Amino acid sequence: MGLAIGFWISASVIIAAALGVVLLRNIFRAALSLILCFLMVAGIYITLSADFLAAVQILVYVGAISVLIILAIMMTREVQRGNLSNKLQLPAFIVALLFLGVLVLTVTNTPWPITDTAPVVPTTTTIASRLFGEGGFILPVEIAAALLLSAILGAIVLAREK
Amino acid sequence: MNLALFIPELTLAVFALLVILLDLFTEQKRLLVQVSVSGLVISAGVTLAMWGESFPAIFNNMLAVDNFALFFKLLLLGVAFLVILASISYTQKFARFQGEYYALVLLSTLGMMLMAATTDLIAIYIALELTSLSLYALVGFLKDSKSTESSLKYLLLGAIASVVLLYGMALIFGFTGQTQLGEIARVIQAMSPQTILSFPALTLGLVMLITGFGFKIAAVPFQMWVPDVYEGAPTPITAYLSVASKAAGFALILRVFFSAFGLPEWLSLNWGIIFAFLAVIGMTLGNIAAIPQTNIKRMLGYSSIAQAGYLLVGMAAMGFSPVVDILGRSSIIFFLTSYALTNMGAFIAIIAISNKLDSDLIDDYTGIGKRAPLVALALTLCLVSLIGMPPAAGFMAKFYIFSAAVRSNLLWLVIIAVINSVISAYYYLRVVNVMWLGKAASEEKISSPGTLRLGLVLSCLGVLLLGIIPGFAMLLAEFAARIFVF
Numbered sequence: 001m002g003l004a005i006g007f008w009i010s011a012s013v014i015i016a017a018a019l020g021v022v023l024l025r026n027i028f029r030a031a032l033s034l035i036l037c038f039l040m041v042a043g044i045y046i047t048l049s050a051d052f053l054a055a056v057q058i059l060v061y062v063g064a065i066s067v068l069i070i071l072a073i074m075m076t077r078e079v080q081r082g083n084l085s086n087k088l089q090l091p092a093f094i095v096a097l098l099f100l101g102v103l104v105l106t107v108t109n110t111p112w113p114i115t116d117t118a119p120v121v122p123t124t125t126t127i128a129s130r131l132f133g134e135g136g137f138i139l140p141v142e143i144a145a146a147l148l149l150s151a152i153l154g155a156i157v158l159a160r161e162k
Numbered sequence: 163m164n165l166a167l168f169i170p171e172l173t174l175a176v177f178a179l180l181v182i183l184l185d186l187f188t189e190q191k192r193l194l195v196q197v198s199v200s201g202l203v204i205s206a207g208v209t210l211a212m213w214g215e216s217f218p219a220i221f222n223n224m225l226a227v228d229n230f231a232l233f234f235k236l237l238l239l240g241v242a243f244l245v246i247l248a249s250i251s252y253t254q255k256f257a258r259f260q261g262e263y264y265a266l267v268l269l270s271t272l273g274m275m276l277m278a279a280t281t282d283l284i285a286i287y288i289a290l291e292l293t294s295l296s297l298y299a300l301v302g303f304l305k306d307s308k309s310t311e312s313s314l315k316y317l318l319l320g321a322i323a324s325v326v327l328l329y330g331m332a333l334i335f336g337f338t339g340q341t342q343l344g345e346i347a348r349v350i351q352a353m354s355p356q357t358i359l360s361f362p363a364l365t366l367g368l369v370m371l372i373t374g375f376g377f378k379i380a381a382v383p384f385q386m387w388v389p390d391v392y393e394g395a396p397t398p399i400t401a402y403l404s405v406a407s408k409a410a411g412f413a414l415i416l417r418v419f420f421s422a423f424g425l426p427e428w429l430s431l432n433w434g435i436i437f438a439f440l441a442v443i444g445m446t447l448g449n450i451a452a453i454p455q456t457n458i459k460r461m462l463g464y465s466s467i468a469q470a471g472y473l474l475v476g477m478a479a480m481g482f483s484p485v486v487d488i489l490g491r492s493s494i495i496f497f498l499t500s501y502a503l504t505n506m507g508a509f510i511a512i513i514a515i516s517n518k519l520d521s522d523l524i525d526d527y528t529g530i531g532k533r534a535p536l537v538a539l540a541l542t543l544c545l546v547s548l549i550g551m552p553p554a555a556g557f558m559a560k561f562y563i564f565s566a567a568v569r570s571n572l573l574w575l576v577i578i579a580v581i582n583s584v585i586s587a588y589y590y591l592r593v594v595n596v597m598w599l600g601k602a603a604s605e606e607k608i609s610s611p612g613t614l615r616l617g618l619v620l621s622c623l624g625v626l627l628l629g630i631i632p633g634f635a636m637l638l639a640e641f642a643a644r645i646f647v648f
Contacts, residue, residue, distance in 0.1 A: 102366065106333070110363035113339050139221035140288045143276060146175055147292040150269040153182070153262045154299025158313075162256065162305045 003047045010043035028073055035066040049119035052127055167212065167220050167227045170205040170235055171272055177201025178268040185261020191253075198246055198264040202271075206239040223342055224282040226417075233642035234278035234413045237499060241406045242271040244506045247617035248513050249398040251610075256303050256396075263303060267402070270296035274410035281421070283331045283341040286414065290327070290378070293410065294320050297403060301395040312394025319387045320377065327374025333367035343422040351425055358429070368423065368433055372440070375418075378411035381474060382444040385467045389455075392463035397516065400459055401509030404466040405502045412473060412498055416491060419477070424485050434481020437474050438575055444471030445582040452589045457522050458512055461589060462505070465548060468586060469501055475572070475579050476563045482570035489569060491643035493562035496636055500555035500628050504547040507621035511541035514610035514618065524593055529602025537610060538597045540622045545590040547625050550583050555628035562636065 017040065020033035038061040045054035120126045130136045181197050188194075209232055217227040245267060253260050273293030280286045298320065302313030335341055338349040350358065358364055377384040392400045424430055448468030455461035473494055480490035512522070514537045519526050531538040547554030560583065564576045610618075628635050 106362045106366045110337065110361040112336055112363075135222045137222075137224075137284060139224045139280070139282075140285045143273075143285065143288045143292055146178075146269055146272060147288060147295060149178075150266055150273075150292060150296040150299070153266055153269075154295060157259050157262050157299055158302060158305075160258070162258065 006043065007047045010040045010047065013037075014040045014044070027076070028070075031066070031069050031073055034069065035062055038062050038066065049121065050123060051121070052123045164217070164220060167217055168225070170209045170239075171275055173205040173208065174201055174268050174272040174275070177204075178265045178272070181265045181268065182261055185265075191257070191260045194260055194264050195246060195250055198268055199243065201268060202239050202243050202246070206236055206243075209235045209239070219281060221285075223344070224285045225276070225279050226281050227279070229642050230413075230417065231279035233495065233638070234409065235275045237409055237502060238271055238274045238278065238406055241402070241409070241502050241506060242267060244510070244617050244621060245398050245402045245406070247613045248401060248506075248510045249396075250613045251517060252396060252398050252513060256305070259303060263300070266296045266300050270300065270402075271406070274406055277410040278413035278417070281343045281417065283335060283343075286418070287324075287328060287331060290414070291324065293407065294324070294378075297399070297407065300399045300402075301391055303396050303399070304394075308394040309396070310394075312391040316387050316391045323374050323377030323384065326370050330367045330370025330374060333363050333370065337361070337363040337367065343418060346422045347425065350423070350429065355426065355428055365432070369436070371418065372433070372436060375411055375415045376440065379408050379415070379470050379473070380467050381440050381470050382447045382467060385444075385448070388467055389451075389460045389463045392466075393457055393460050393522070397459065397509060397513045397522075400462075401506055401513075404462065404509070405505045408466065408470060408473075409498045409502055412494060415477065416480075416494060420480065420485075420491065427484065430481045430485070432481075434478050437481060438478035438572065441471045441474035441478055441575065442578055444468065444474055445579060446471075449582050449585045449589075452586070455589070456524055458516075458524050458527065458593065459522050461524065461593075462508060462512075465586070465590070466505065468582065469505075469548070471582070472560060472563060472579060473497055473501075475567050475575055478575060479563070479566040479570040479572060482572055483566070487569070488640055488643050489562070489566040492636065492639040493559075493566040495639040495642055496628075496632070497559040497563050499635065499639070500547070500559040500625070503621045503624035503628065504544050504554070504556055507540060507618060507625060508544035508548070510614055510617045510621065511537050511544065514614045515541075515608065517610075518608045524596060526603075527593065528596050528600035530608070531598035532602055533604075533606065534608035534610070536615075537608070537618065540618050541597065542594050543622055543625060545594055547629070549587045549590050551587075553626065553629045555625045555632070558629055558632040558636075562632075 014037055017033045017037035021030045021037065024030040024033060038057065042054040042057040042062070045051075045057055131141055132138060177197060177200070180201070181194050184197060185194060212227065213229065213232050213236075216229075219226045219228075246264065249263070249267070253263060256263065270293050273289050273291075273296060276289035277286065277293060280289050298313055298317045301316050302310050331341075334346065338346045340346045340349055350364070373384060377387075380388045392404065395403065419430075419433060423433060445468050448464050448466075448471055452461050452464035452468065455464060476490055476494035476497060480494070483490050515527065515530055515534060516522050543554055547556035550556040550560040552558075560579075564579060567573075567576045567579075
């Protein structure tokens with residue numbers, strides 16, 4: 001019961017905050033709204049008993065990414081009219097609404113397989129052994145290393161003078 | 163687990179690091195080219211040594227080492243080699259960033275090789291992102307306004323495509339509880355058709371996967387980025403995008419749809435019809451939009467959209483034919499090989515000409531036939547191959563794909579494809595016409611550097627070989643397609 005209440009509170013705040021990101025004109029407020037959204041996603045993870053993921057979500061998204069976004073806004077001129085809209089607003093709204101309808105129909109009409117094993121507590125050791133242990137997800141971890149390298153190289157090229 | 167089977171990928175990663183390190187210490191930028199090329203050669207040598215034998219998948223069944231993967235690795239390494247050959251004279255435009263340039267080319271090749279081999283949704287996604295991130299940066303290397311704009315567009319649209327792809331993967335994972343392609347197939351085949359059809363999650367997941375992958379291969383209606391990005395990117399990278407990125411994307415689509423959703427048959431009929439539809443709009447829109455283009459890079463961009471349409475005819479044929487039928491798959495592999503050689507040849511010729519003209523406009527190509535006869539001849543051969551006329555490879559490629567489609571009772575699709583080929587002849591031949599029959603503005607000969615000539619000779623030889631004796635290549639393609647079931 002408590003979990004369900006927690007879920008619905010987080011979920012409704014996420015939607016309100018996400019709408020704020022799209023609709024607020026002041027880009028700084030939109031960024032703050034995005035941070036609230038990130039924070040509430042961590043709440044959803046907690047209701048799913050994913051404690052490690054929730055902590056990482058707060059550290060990385062609420063901590064690092066939001067600082068990055070706000071720094072980027074600091075270097076942008078004309079914060080007040082930053083979040084511009086254009087004439088495609090109405091078509092975009094209709095498409096988004098249709099997409100929402102399809103998704104809601106899909107999710108409600110599919111019997112999702114539900115596990116009956118109790119959630120692992122704490123999750124940290126299990127995640128570690130799944131990521132790095134025998135028979136785990138070590139390949140994606142290794143590819144992620146190459147991915148970060150290429151991201152750093154790309155950032156250097158984009159940031160430096162020609 | 164046998165780590166020796168991972169050496170081709172490891173080699174590329176090590177050589178990419180080596181290039182970055184060397185770049186710090188040496189003024190001899192030629193050395194970077196040599197190191198990159200030797201990385202590619204070693205990786206290809208190891209891959210070649212594994213060819214023909216069958217190995218179990220490694221990394222807990224996440225990375226297949228079947229002939230399908232090996233074939234695509236060799237193809238991608240070959241394309242990367244041609245791209246590096248084509249880049250040597252071009253990199254003068256961004257002399258400060260040569261180390262980063264070659265390292266990123268190697269890293270994106272690594273990503274593409276992984277795309278062709280991974281068999282797990284999570285690994286597939288990360289391999290795709292590795293490829294994309296490197297390409298976003300490479301597109302922006304010229305750092306002028308057009309290049310930066312195209313890089314930004316590519317990044318934004320690519321991010322949206324990634325999100326859609328992830329959503330699709332999440333739906334499929336939620337529905338089946340598995341991320342491994344083979345396991346997904348087992349779960350789906352255990353269900354009865356009625357149960358699956360009444361639940362839309364799988365269908366929506368499939369549609370979203372097709373959207374995400376469709377962006378990579380530039381299928382209409384996910385092609386909006388193509389013309390701008392092709393025009394703005396450094397020309398060797400445009401070639402790389404149009405060939406390698408597309409080949410890796412198709413390798414991924416082939417593997418995912420064949421091994422996870424190939425059975426039961428009514429499911430493959432369902433995605434087959436989606437691909438048939440995408441093929442029709444892709445071919446038609448690509449060809450019609452290519453006609454009014456004045457910039458040759460944009461024109462080849464639209465042409466590559468149309469070519470993706472022909473390839474999707476092969477995907478539709480695969481969906482409509484029984485799983486044991488190999489022609490659909492092997493015809494796609496043959497088409498990709500021929501298309502890779504042809505498009506690389508065309509782009510290398512364009513680099514050779516445009517470097518001197520400093521323009522990509524088709525009108526400026528007037529009379530090139532007299533100023534650079536050999537390059538113009540090579541470009542003509544490649545354009546003829548893109549139309550699909552003998553003796554070039556494009557003819558056999560289209561022949562195989564269309565016969566696969568006819569065998570799967572998709573005659574209507576083949577008729578549309580043939581009409582499209584006729585339309586496409588118009589804009590390809592216009593370039594040929596301008597080059598040979600127009601009167602040149604100046605009589606000055608255009609000479610091209612040896613590396614470009616080497617690349618051009620290699621790709622044109624390939625185009626001719628595949629066109630004149632296609633039997634051997636088709637055998638190879640069938641071999642690559644057959645081992646693919648696991």
